[in-house]
Amino acid sequence: MVPINQWIKIKAPATVANMVCGFDILGFAVNNPYDEMEMRLVSRTTDAAGNFNQASITIINIDNYNLPTDPEKNVAGAALLAMIEECTLVDFSKIGFEVKINKLIKPGSGVGSSAASSAGAVVGANYLLGNPFTKDDLVRFAMNGEKVASGVKHADNIAPCIHGGVTLVRSIFPLEIIALPSPTLFVTIVHPQIEVRTADARSILKQNVQLKDAIKQWGNIAGLVAGLMKGDYDLIGRSLEDVIIEPIRSILIPGFDDLKKACKAAGALGGGISGSGPSIFFLSKEKETALAVEQEMIKLYKGIGLAHHTYVTTINQTGVEIEC
């Protein structure tokens, strides 16, 4: 266990869920952007009337997003509460967590902002406690943060945020996460500054899909997994096609079709909507291509006068990192 009052620093990476054909199952972590957090254990004492000097979880926002600090309403808090409930190692009437959160991943951007806070908090807490929990436990706790954020306990962003790399959520009940090896891939992300509500992005999906489309999709999913594991860039590129979700959701994102054409023409292997949007990502084999893709993104959104932010980064292979 880390001594009481000693701060640790945490880097929690942004993540891309719904990796094109891999809706609800495939995601990956990126090296930029990431959230910065600090955490420490604190002593809890009671006064003569039995009142605690300190809550079991204290959230301190050091950014300007004004997110809730009530642990039950804060994604990091909800994740920690789930951990506390299962942790028999420590008497949480005597010890609590203090968490400072500096969100560098803008909430609502579609690159796993809430997942970074939840995952960062439970990985940090686990480290402070001497790592009693497995990564699968941590994913499970952090999913409670996603429930606070979006109403659904999904692992699409949590899994890659904690494991790093590309992850497959093979099954939610029971939870099963498979880390997939991947070759070096450069990632270009654009975040057009519009709001796409996850609930809207989900409600426009059709409940039924044509069997022939499902077959195309699973051919691509199998191809993508094989391409990643073989390090076959061309196969990855050919497999990055989504015939089911993207044609519907892309209508919520201005300029999507033109952007996709331009990014592919610039040499990107492929890409699509990150999570439920509005961010869009493209993968490239070379850094130069990823930078050229960024220029296409900037050109397009400047052209239609939409504020935006871009990142050129790589797949993060470590997941949440702790610095002491």
Add this chain to the structure above:
Amino acid sequence: MVPINQWIKIKAPATVANMVCGFDILGFAVNNPYDEMEMRLVSRTTDAAGNFNQASITIINIDNYNLPTDPEKNVAGAALLAMIEECTLVDFSKIGFEVKINKLIKPGSGVGSSAASSAGAVVGANYLLGNPFTKDDLVRFAMNGEKVASGVKHADNIAPCIHGGVTLVRSIFPLEIIALPSPTLFVTIVHPQIEVRTADARSILKQNVQLKDAIKQWGNIAGLVAGLMKGDYDLIGRSLEDVIIEPIRSILIPGFDDLKKACKAAGALGGGISGSGPSIFFLSKEKETALAVEQEMIKLYKGIGLAHHTYVTTINQTGVEIEC
């Protein structure tokens, strides 16, 4: 090129298509049963009236299935005709193929009997001609045999029969086949002696599937590909689940549900309908398990008084083989 009149021997393996969750995309070849064929090049000459002494393709059946010998109606013949049409290397007014076919894979059993004849013929012909064609070409030619057999130019059985091992048909148009590495797997097959017409098995499928089922299916497909490539038997086992096709098609196969329960209880990793049936296959990590699974199959079909044939074999890693 192999000299005129010199016979070569061909072994064309049986294949399992629709590998549980991998409907229409994943299949594999097995070492038993297999078709035996012999092929040679023959000289074609014309008499004074211009009549050929010999057809460009002569099919000789040396089994008792009484399959058509007219090349256009025979699956091997149709595959060879497609090859001849593209082959500019040889003057087929001067040279022809003679093909002897001994079918050891019973037609209609659901383990790629027609694919073995088509694939065997084109791999043999390619060898006789000095291997001018790629495996992808050969798959394309052999698919014409499947059209004769079932009305559809599918590659589900042809791909593993020619490539060996486990194959992914990522896309049909354009044709793209990916060979997937796999660990040693024992295969137990039972062929209950009933007829399931491919057309019937296809017509009962629903044209639409629920998105939530499709997501489960593609989680399993991704898991199966990852499990095969990692050599992770447990992951393979957990991923061998089909929530879309099997619940519908299994009603055509007497005893399917009980058989599945018994085979899994005997230790099989998983399995399901081979192709469109009626054969059923199960995969096991150990030979002893595969033999125990066979006993369960025999017990069940003896119990319901249905004639059947069983095989215990392994995944064939070579595809069609030539012996000189």
